[in-house]
Amino acid sequence: MMKHFLILSSIISLSLFSSDKVGRLPVYRIAVEATSSSKEAITIRDFIREKIQSTGRGLVTPTLKESELGVWEFDKEGNPSEKTIISLERLTSTDKLLLVSTEDGQAVISFVDVLHKKVEYRTSLPDSLSKTLVSDFLGFLDKKNIYLALSETGSGSPNAQLRINSLKSTYIAGEPIRFEIESAEDNYVYVVLIPENQKGEPVLLFPNQFQNDNFIRKGDRVTIPDKRISFKASSTPSKDRIRAFASREEWKEFQLRGKKEDSFYRLLPPAVTGTKASIKPMVASNTLTASIEQSPVMEWEYQILSR
Template identity: 70%
Template sequence: MKRFLVIFSVASLSVFSADRIGTTPVYKIAVEAYPSTEESRALRDFIKEQIQSTSRGQVTATFPDSEIRTWEFDKRGDATIETKANLQSLTQVDKLVLVSTEDGQALISFVDVLHETLEYRNALPESLSKTLVSDFLSYLDKKNIYLALSHTGASSSSQVKINSLKSTYVAGEPIRFEIETTEDNYVYVVLVPENQKGEPVLLFPNQMQNDNFVKKGERVTIPDKRISLKASPSPSKDRIRAFVTRDEWKEYQLRGKKEDSFYRLLPPAVTGTKTLARSLTPPPTLTSPIEESLVTEWEYEILSR
């Protein structure tokens, strides 16, 4: 398993399906009403329609409404033994959405099926169920952005170049490289985990290099000497992916904790921010611009000492 000793940086977990390469990168999602009531089934069907109509995911069937299943998680978000058995039966699914409406509250939970853990949970009064769905879709958008970054094909025609004197590193050695653009653009540089478990880490912009508008011909060292990015003790191959955009991503602000050097997209349920949209129109997905971007990829190897 690939790991990075990134000082002051923590990356959370996500799952990728290997068979998505060459297709639109979205998760295979099952949506379950639990417990199955008329209200929870109505909310479940609404969420399924929102995911399908916006291509945010590939929705698959789960269990008949007549089957009673247990979906329980401990305080850390780990599935109980009975829940693990239920998740293991979902062999063609990446994620599971659990929907419930009880005691005047609407609840949405998002489960990582492969790792049997709870990723997201948020609840609001039933009267604000549309706001709850919008909040969840915003979280799903962020997951899909990372998925798109991980799977968009590399191109030699990209407007950003990655320059490095080395293709191999030893454990604990600092990693640095340069980027250069052929046009004035906003540049985003992402470290993509090899093992397809770790969430990609945004290397640029970062806390010390927060201005990511790079002018034509300008060379930027990533990370600069104020930040440390070190190769892990485990041998592996890693990918650095760089792409450009004409407009800065303002709606999806890339941010981190104060003590972090590198950023990650924080889900709304963690930051406490809520989408106030009250219409039936879902927020637009942002994966299409990424899928259409020309990406530069640099792969290097980490050797054991």
């Protein structure tokens, strides 16, 4: 049975997080392991563990037991072998698996999504550039953490900061999606599309390249997107989420990616596989993640049906 949504008049009700999620930042549980016994691989592994733990970028899980180590084999597209799938299924208390190895004078880092059984990130550099290798990876992890914050956090508030009008709970593939947002106070407003199952990149719907002023004064109403932009339900059936954040401060730390012809911004770069990451670490990622977590958020889910 299709999930129904509570609608009060024409306003979608808020889906605020309970108090147990307020005041803490979600982080991935990361197992960091060396797949080779070389001194270089062990050194890099220990250094990454320390950096992740000391900077709060993740919760480093205890070293895997011999029975959990298993086999770690992935093809060029990042897909695991059958034996590796069995090994990943044993990691019930781990979100991500970071594998470090050294071979032929190269240091290699592979970052595996345990749930979806897929390599998200893989890059290599000469052993002499291991610090750059680690820095590139931490930059990627910073952006993954921001994605997690956008997807899973938000502080509850007894008084709703935002109101949404004219949003339906179901759309037909290709159908235009447009809604109106109103702020109960003067706020910077950020509206983000979260793809189903977090498999895709988050998309910033507002502000966008045509509506670049996202400061909404009390009582003002803004249509998102405006008539200059086309935002349509995806061509395949799915169940996506849209989250709207109200912030007293502008999130200046956002690193956005978009071409001139794009209407909306991508918040994260695509996963890097087999090449050196060219992404600079986000210096203020912890600040931005905290800002996201502390901002009141409203969330709604809509289902896309096939034609």
